[in-house]
Amino acid sequence: MKYLCLVYMEKDKLHAVPDSECLACGNGFRQSGLLVAAEALQPVETATTVRVRNGKVAITDGPFAETKEQLAGFYLVEARDLNEALQIAAKIPPAREGSVEVRPVRELTP
């Protein structure tokens, strides 16, 4: 069974935990064979939301804000830049019904 562990933080506390500690934790999990993938994210200001309605791709600045929608899954993708990431996101089937929030990964500094 796989489990997704989502990390939530207040904006002011984003750097309250040192990156080095998170890296060490990830390495430890990886060595024990527990970790599938882990990434830190850029702040919510960098988010872009993709929706597909009637076959048309709609791109908007910001995170999705529909409280009725809930986190239903995730794809961690490798893309050259935001344009490519948005193209991939628009192909994710639930983009037709809900929203796909695209957020860049932040490299942790050791």
Add this chain to the structure above:
Amino acid sequence: MAADSIQQTIEAVYQTESRRVLATLIRLLGDFDHAEEALHDAFRAALEQWPRDGVPANPRAWLVSAGRFKAIDAARRRKRFDSLDEAGEKADVGVWDTAAWADEESVEDDRLRLIFTCCHPALAPDAQVALTLREVCGLTTEEIAQAFLTPAPTLAQRIVRAKGKIRDARIPYEVPARADLPERLDAVLRVIYLVFNEGYAASSGERVTRHDVSGEAIRVGRLLIELLPEPEAQGLLAMMLLHDSRRAARTSPSGDVVLLDDQDRSLWNRDQIAEGSRLVQQALSSGRGGPYAIQAAIAAVHAEAADATATDWSEIVGLYDVLMGMTPSPIIELNRAVAVAMRDGPEAGLAIIDRILARGELRDYRLAHAARAELCRRLGRTSEARASFKRALALTKQEPERRLLERRLGELST
């Protein structure tokens, strides 16, 4: 004396070249803020060196090169303090990239890259507008804030956030691929249109001190068709020119709104009309003209007429029909109804407006009620006209528009 004239030369070069140099520096340095800093440093170097060494044969290439070297210096200085500075590594890569920046074609492409990046749909619409005015037009934050009646710190924050997103989410500095071009071009045209409208609406008010952003929109529109002569870009520029041509006639000396029918057409700018009409022809003859080209064509029909009664209203109704087919909207339907009233009489127009209002979509749209009031007045249905004028008045927020409606209301015979 000689120093003075070199100073003037540098100012003139700043006017004509600074945006081009900036656009190229952003590509070379991969960062808006570093590029802006490098641009300033390059002009500071010009102020020191040109009076001594003379003005270089190619000022633009000189400035790009000076800016690039200043940026590399700055990156090295930063690197000394922080050995992992990413920008430093990026700038160093740029050192070896020698021939890439000098030729005309890549410099022109850089201007397009800059426009498309500032108007990227992943940025908030108000940020796209602010960034375009700041980076493409070179307006200061204070000028933009004044034009949009927004506090300068709010506007500055908007620009900082947008640049942060471009950097952190990695919005690429490129002209979109052919497949994406139509949609991305739409986004650029929408930004230019928003900028134009802001200035156009403002010019009817008391806010005469606001920066002439309509003029900036026209400038970007010109630049765009120079770089990318697409029919809709031509259509938008034509529409802006044709609307702007009426600027002097749109307000009375006391600052009141003068409606199209009552305007002194001798005040219309004939050069803008000629340029606009020529562009409409080009856009429509391509067979790929869209909503902007059609709206420009409507404005061109008005521009051709000596007065309101001499206007070819059948042609205008026909153009609104085409527009409705492309982008159906109750506001276009309303405009069409007004044209129908001119062609077939007020009763025919009123019937359409009442149908639109009955659907409820434009119930709170002041111009729907103002148009209804006007048609009722022409039909002698005074009490209905009065009620609709009052409804329009309750919905209007603009001072000059309020005065116009009150005047019309007062003119109704009791």
